[in-house]
Amino acid sequence: MHFQSDAATEAFRDGVRRHLADVLTPDVEQRIYRSGVAHDDDFAKGLVDRGYFAPSWPAELGGQNRNAWEEQALNEELMRTDAPVYLSETTRMVAAIIRDVGTPAMKDRILGGAMTGDITIALGFTEPECGSDVAAAATRAVRDGDEWVVNGSKMFTTNGHIADYIFLLARTSPDKPKHKGLTMFLVPTDSAGFEAQAVWTLSGERTNITFYSDVRIGDEWRVGDVDAGWQVLALSLQDEHASGWGPHIARLLQHAEAWATAAPATGDAPRIANPDVRRRIARVALELEVAMLLQRRCVWMTENGRAPIAEGPMSKVFSTEALVRASQDIVELVGPDAVRSVFEPTAPEHGRFEHxxxxxxxxxxxxxxxxxxxxxxxxxxxxxPR
Ligand SMILES: Cc1cc2nc3c(=O)[nH]c(=O)nc-3n(C[C@H](O)[C@H](O)[C@H](O)COP(=O)(O)OP(=O)(O)OC[C@H]3O[C@@H](n4cnc5c(N)ncnc54)[C@H](O)[C@@H]3O)c2cc1C
Incomplete structure (x- = not known):
């Protein structure tokens, strides 16, 4: 396994860093922070123009034939800068599935637009009554000639209010065992009977509850075979389960270091002179190191033709729980000032600690x-055993 990236990967990373430093201006960051929407059309177009939307895709499909380490470097930089990429990510994830199982007509209609940033796709899996047990989905799709009639609701359809399509999990055969009666569809969000209502989360992120009331879509919007939705969905869940969140710890560490090394107005020594500050910051650095190693191990396994079935979840659990531990520890270290938000001009590190x-x-x-x-x-x- 690699512990250091090679020179070509680091050169690619430098290019990504320069681009992000150019486009993620304080104004853009403020706009995203205030709106709670992790998407920005201009930013997304910029990724496409630079070849950063799907860099590992083959060139004939609009990609750049980049290897998994370059893609990893890109993802690390996007996460470390908290770039607004969630809608681009879900679009790319669904585009990859369409590439695998879509009909030629669907590929024609969707892939080109997705690769140029003109088509966006949000995920509609979770429902008000089921999230972890996603196979219990109750949203119905009933066949009517060449069409399907969709009725139900989906919870946490993030970006569902701005996306062009929802990648929807629907029950098509209620009489079959729950995993065997599901089908995936792409629902155009301009369909009559579709509605998205805002749901605000603790982090200030806007997500949605989406409603489907007698939404009629042609059979051409089905993704994969009827009742084969679970297999199609598994392709995207595996991607999600293998995610690592270490670069957000890197972001926290940068802010903590900046706070600790800033010269205090009083003329005292910088905070980093305090052993408790050093101890806590070193602990965050340790969490970051382990999180990154777990994440890069998944990349290495994939590169070597092995699926990170347990290693992906290990990376996800460790990195996210480490982020919780580390951010709480730093808030405790910084003290009451740490809970002042971005909306207060003198909040430490622009309110990033509490966020x-x-x-x-x-x-x-x-x-x-x-x-x-x-x-x-x-x-x-x-x-x-189970
Ligand atoms: C900000 C945000 C954005 C999201 N974006 C999207 C999106 O774009 N599209 C989408 O489809 N979904 C999205 N989700 C939904 C997310 O995937 C679900 O919230 C998640 O899968 C958990 O489902 P749930 O909320 O229904 O909780 P539940 O499944 O009801 O779980 C409640 C609690 O019970 C525990 N639990 C459940 N089952 C078990 C079990 N078998 N064993 C042990 N413990 C269990 C859970 O761990 C949790 O602690 C988003 C969620 C959030 C918070």
Whole structure:
């Protein structure tokens, strides 16, 4: 396994860093922070123009044939700068599935637009009554000639209010066992009967509850075979479960270091002279190191043709729980000032400490909760019984 990236990867990373430093201006950051929407059209177009949208895709499909380490470097930089990429990520994830199982007509309609940033896709899996047990989805799609009629609701359809399509999990055969009666669809969000209502999370992020009331879509919007939705969904869940969140710890560490080394107005020694400050910052650095090693191990396994079935969840659980621990520790270190928000001009590090603490909690929930990830590790990694 690599412990250091090679020169070509680091050169690619430098290019990404320069681009992000150019485009993620304080104004853009403020706009995203205030709106709670992790998407910005201009920023997303900029990624496309620079070849950063799907760099590992083949050139003939609009990619750059980049290897997994370059893609990892890009993802690390995007996360470390808290770039507004969630809608680009979900679009790319669904585009990869369409590439695998979509009909030629669907590929024609979707892939080109997705690769140029003109088509965006949000995920509609979770429902008000089921999230972890996503196979219990109750949203119905009933066949009517060449069309399907969709009725139901989806919870946490992040970016559902701005996306062009929802990648929707729907029940098509209620009489079959729950995993076997599901089908995936792309629902155009301009369909009659579709509605998105805002839901605000603890971190200030805007997500949505989306409603489907007699939404009619043609059979051409089906993704994969009828009742084969679980297999199609598994392709995207595996991607999500293998995620690592270490670069957010790097972001926290940068802010903590800046706070600790700033010269106090009083003329006292910088805070870093205090052993407790050094101890806590070193602890964050340690958490970051372990999180990054776990994440890079998943990349290494994938590169070597091995699926990180338990290692992906290990990376996800460790990095997100470490982010929770580390951000709480730094808030405690900084003291009451740390909970002042970005809306206060003199808040330390522009209010990032309190925001990271709130943000960290959600990371242990989406893309599979820590409890669900631990079950995967126990059953599929250690071979323990259900
Ligand atoms: C900010 C945010 C954005 C999101 N974006 C999207 C999105 O774009 N699209 C989308 O479809 N979904 C999205 N989600 C939904 C997310 O994937 C779910 O919240 C998550 O899967 C958990 O489901 P739930 O909220 O229904 O909780 P539940 O599944 O009801 O879980 C509640 C608690 O019970 C525990 N639990 C549940 N089952 C088990 C079990 N078998 N064993 C042990 N413990 C268990 C859980 O770990 C959790 O602690 C988002 C969520 C958040 C918070």
């Amino acid at each position: 990271l603490m709130r943000f960290s909690l959600g990371t242990t929930i989406y893309a599979g909760t820590s409890e669900v990830q631990r079950t995967i590790i126990a059953q599929r990694g250690l071979g323990l």
